[in-house]
Amino acid sequence: MILNIRKYVMAAAVIGFTSCKEQKQEPLVLSSPSAVNEIQFSLSTEGVPTYQVSHGEIQVLNPSELGFVFKDKDSLYRNFEIVGVEQRSFDKEWEQVWGEKKTIRNNYNELAVQLQETGEKKRKLNIEFRAYDDGIAFRYIFPEQGVKDSIFIMDELTKFELAQDGKAWWIPAYGEQRYEYLFTESPVSTLDTVHTPLTIESKSGLSLSFHEANLINFASTTLAHTQGTTLKTDLVPWADGVKVRITDSFTTPWRSLQIAEDPTQLITSYLILNLNEPNKIADTSWIKPFSYIGIWWGMHIGKYTFWEGENQGATTENAKKYIDFAAQEGIDHLLIEGWNKGWTPDWYKNAMHQFNFTKQADNFDLEKVTDYAAEHNVRIIGYHETGSNIDNYLKQIDSAFALYNKVGIHDVKIGHVGSLLKMKEWHHGQFGVNYFRYVLEKAVEYKLTVLYHEPIKATGERRTYPNMMAREGARGQEYNAWSDGNPPAYTTILPFTRLLSGPMDFTAGILDVEISQGYPGRRVHSTAAKQLALLVCVYSPIQMFADLPENYQGQPAFQFLKEVPTDWEDTKVLNGAIGEYITTVRKDIHSEDWFLGSMTNEEPRDFEISLSFLDPDARYEAQIYADAQGTDLNNKPEAISITSKEVTAKDSLTLHLGAGGGAAVRFKQLSN
Numbered sequence: 001m002i003l004n005i006r007k008y009v010m011a012a013a014v015i016g017f018t019s020c021k022e023q024k025q026e027p028l029v030l031s032s033p034s035a036v037n038e039i040q041f042s043l044s045t046e047g048v049p050t051y052q053v054s055h056g057e058i059q060v061l062n063p064s065e066l067g068f069v070f071k072d073k074d075s076l077y078r079n080f081e082i083v084g085v086e087q088r089s090f091d092k093e094w095e096q097v098w099g100e101k102k103t104i105r106n107n108y109n110e111l112a113v114q115l116q117e118t119g120e121k122k123r124k125l126n127i128e129f130r131a132y133d134d135g136i137a138f139r140y141i142f143p144e145q146g147v148k149d150s151i152f153i154m155d156e157l158t159k160f161e162l163a164q165d166g167k168a169w170w171i172p173a174y175g176e177q178r179y180e181y182l183f184t185e186s187p188v189s190t191l192d193t194v195h196t197p198l199t200i201e202s203k204s205g206l207s208l209s210f211h212e213a214n215l216i217n218f219a220s221t222t223l224a225h226t227q228g229t230t231l232k233t234d235l236v237p238w239a240d241g242v243k244v245r246i247t248d249s250f251t252t253p254w255r256s257l258q259i260a261e262d263p264t265q266l267i268t269s270y271l272i273l274n275l276n277e278p279n280k281i282a283d284t285s286w287i288k289p290f291s292y293i294g295i296w297w298g299m300h301i302g303k304y305t306f307w308e309g310e311n312q313g314a315t316t317e318n319a320k321k322y323i324d325f326a327a328q329e330g331i332d333h334l335l336i337e338g339w340n341k342g343w344t345p346d347w348y349k350n351a352m353h354q355f356n357f358t359k360q361a362d363n364f365d366l367e368k369v370t371d372y373a374a375e376h377n378v379r380i381i382g383y384h385e386t387g388s389n390i391d392n393y394l395k396q397i398d399s400a401f402a403l404y405n406k407v408g409i410h411d412v413k414i415g416h417v418g419s420l421l422k423m424k425e426w427h428h429g430q431f432g433v434n435y436f437r438y439v440l441e442k443a444v445e446y447k448l449t450v451l452y453h454e455p456i457k458a459t460g461e462r463r464t465y466p467n468m469m470a471r472e473g474a475r476g477q478e479y480n481a482w483s484d485g486n487p488p489a490y491t492t493i494l495p496f497t498r499l500l501s502g503p504m505d506f507t508a509g510i511l512d513v514e515i516s517q518g519y520p521g522r523r524v525h526s527t528a529a530k531q532l533a534l535l536v537c538v539y540s541p542i543q544m545f546a547d548l549p550e551n552y553q554g555q556p557a558f559q560f561l562k563e564v565p566t567d568w569e570d571t572k573v574l575n576g577a578i579g580e581y582i583t584t585v586r587k588d589i590h591s592e593d594w595f596l597g598s599m600t601n602e603e604p605r606d607f608e609i610s611l612s613f614l615d616p617d618a619r620y621e622a623q624i625y626a627d628a629q630g631t632d633l634n635n636k637p638e639a640i641s642i643t644s645k646e647v648t649a650k651d652s653l654t655l656h657l658g659a660g661g662g663a664a665v666r667f668k669q670l671s672n
């Protein structure tokens, strides 16, 4: 029997069909295109589906079981036989609408296994495996098979039996602050339940990252440590404990494992994007990366309030001042928070707070402000803080988006402060997954680009909907304004962990790192030069220059912020160690210039950077923004030395980074 398990619309070469009933004892083997990664699939003697993964000679995952537990139905994990197998290869390049790299190669081998229970029920379950050179992935498909009632998934039994222990950088799942935690570094064998992406440096020497891709109408998964070095999917439940509600059939997100020989390679792996569906927006001319300033930091440092009153940040007058500044400095966009009705000093309490998304705050005239912005070629970014009162938001979403269309706003930031959506559901359960996807699709209807704060994690949906620009989903700069803040090591962990899932709205670019107008004792835990480096090291198609305009005025280093692009042709990570340091270079998509960012943790460092990434036939002016002599976290942290010299690809550049410091360089190509 030959079964055509799925119809492939893409140009794919089917490289083998097999009827497998007769050969179920033999493991099925799937190798990646260059044979560096291998997946073996087999059924145990009880007919339990299991898979294992190796990288060259290194066993990465020992045989690990797969399956599901349903409510009011038998579990689906054993007594299977293989009734069909299909293999194919895929190799195609595709272009990002915007991104950290323009052209991405999607090259994998796939094995689709069709299973059927041998008992009376004869239920079917398909599992698709993909082997890439930078990792592996698989997903389950429960095909339509006459189950006409609801299916309640109570547990997904997918295991990841790591062959070796390793160091994991993790944040806890099921925390009140969602994804906003500092990372802890500890052995896999001691973990509890953690969020993905989960990055591990294995004792085998490999760098691994577990995540998921193309998360649609399912719960997102966390990873629970069960025993030894075994992790298991732990789907985030609905309030009533059911993990996923579905009718008839379901397809899970891809369970993904990126595998690299050096942690820096994880950053330039595009596996998560490759596992998502191609762009669905036919005309993308309205979607453009940008940089922005905001009536924002002022609220976080206590200079302004979000709500109406004496120190209200969003007034027509203040907005005009910010627009004048943006226009004068050539900055595209201005975010204005607190422009609408509903803000009170208690706005952040997860208490079904009622924001109004069409009524403007006292002292703020939306049309006057958007008209003034248009006259000055500045675009306003709209803001919706939902307070996690999703019912209140969804009732207003059409009129709110229509209002933005009317006043010429094309970009919207949407916040979800609160531990639970509707005071009830996790942000990353199936309810949240569907909510965030619904809003994104709704924004497509209104041609609005989206920036989520307090989001669910990214799983590569920006490929399908490139109006999904960036999200927060980690502790951003704001923590430095009103809490103990983010220690210097934190930003050297982010690129290897959270950022593997997608762009982050970190809101860098604070030059007044000691926050002279802020709360006593609060500061940004970096030098100012490191704030410039963040703009290169933390990828996002939209980048905020978070500081107050007065802190940029007259600052020569502001030049770097004004020039650093937000859309790139290519990205390379030149060096890096998780939690210690990283140096990233990116090539501007609109010019021949390259930009470099280098950041360290609490340790000062000296780097000799080879410039071999530059065009070998060109000359460049290296404009170097570095920690000034003697500068570090605690000594003159604001001091940036700006120097320039001519370089070519044959040269190397010496960089000194103070403790908690960094460096940023623009390599401006010179005409010959």
Ligand code: NOJ
Binding pocket: 296, 337, 385, 415, 417, 453, 454, 472, 478
């Ligand atoms: C938290 C967000 O991260 C921040 O950017 C925003 O200003 C506040 N919530 C207010 O909504």
